[in-house]
Amino acid sequence: MGIVLGIESSCDETAAALVDSERRVIAQRIASQDDAHRPYGGVVPEIAARAHAERVTPLVQATLTDAGMTLADVDAIAATAGPGLIGGVMVGLVSAKALAMASGKPLIAINHLEGHALSPRLADSALQFPYLLLLVSGGHCQILLVEGVGRYKRLGTTIDDALGEAFDKTAKILGLGFPGGPAVERLAREGDARKVSLPRPLLGSSEPHFSFAGLKSAVLRAKEALDRAGASTSSAGAVTDSNSNPAQAEPVEAGLASAPSAPPYSHADIAASFQLAAIDCVIDRTRKALSASIKPTALVVAGGVAANQAVRGALEALAAEFGLPFVAPPLALCTDNAAMIAWAGIERLGQSDPLDFAARPRWPLDPDAAPVRGAGVKA
DSSP, X not given: XXXXXXXXXXXXXXXXXXXXXXXXXXXXXXXXXXXXXXXXXXXXHXXXXXXXXXXXXXXXXXXXXXXXXXXXXXXXXXXXXXXXXXXXXXXXXXXXXXXXXXXXXXXXXEEHHHHHHHHHHHHOTTOOSSEEEEEXXXXXXXXXXXXETXXXXXXXXXXXXXXXXXXXXXXXXXXXOSSHHHHHHHXXXXXXXXXXXXXXXTTTOSXXXXXXXXXXHHHHHHHHHHHHHHHHHHHHHTOOOTTSOXXXXXXXXXXXXHSOOOOSOOHHHHHHHHHHHHHHHHHHHHHHHHTSSOOOSOEEXXXXXXXXXXXXXXHHHHHHHTTOOEEOOOGGGTSSOHHHHHHHHHHTBTBOBOTTOOOOSOOOSOTTSOOOSGGGGGO
């Protein structure tokens, strides 16, 4: 039986975990940075890197203590080596290198996206290759055919924003705070998704890719319309006769009549309409991939947005439409965590990487995939 220590630091979660080859998460710790980034409405790379540097060593030690283990008990040390915010990636990777050097254990440099891609296999021992994976997170939105460990064929990617980024920006537009994705999902439950007409970019397109920038902009316009109507109504209600006694002043009817009427929707309706439009795009693009000449064993979703229950429900229905099992990891394995990094290390146990392995801000799972227009070249 193999045991791997995993370290994750690609964004704003410092995490460590111990996982064995029997798919047991022996111990894990996650230190959130939400409070540090909340005042800025998003992750600040410099703040994130400093927090990782302060937390990673005590977090690893606490994880080992929780398991009643030392480094002598592990077979390898796996760490995220990219892609991600380079400062944070470097902190975790350098820490893993130091531990590997001190203990004489092999270092396994893990692609963060591979951690997400393989995480469903940690929770579901029945999941076999090849499976079709929808990888949806704050920085990535891709459809991949997972043929084996280290073997990924990209079928589609975003040409601009990732789905998780669109959720976060929608939350910021609506003033819902950080982290945004869960806040939008909660508010959407209170709204009517039919109230706001929003676009479905690339719906029905012959190309297999995603686009969410136009949807995000439409959300901003819908919110601005609400704001304008509210400001105009307030201003009109305050209009008075300048020759009258202010204490006896009443709203001027003409002023009220000139104010634009408020749009027939609320913030909750915007959130619900956005979420439905995003899901429609995801289902359309995933259906296109499933209709191609591939024969996956299952439809799988992974990444932070995989925690969204409405997204899961729509994908489960799509899988049933094609007669496929639907697999989604537990919610704890959807967001960034070290258990998925340790599991990827288990999947690669027996391999090792040199101690001079360089951290990578970008690291595509399918380096041979053809470039696409727009920001998709980053994927």
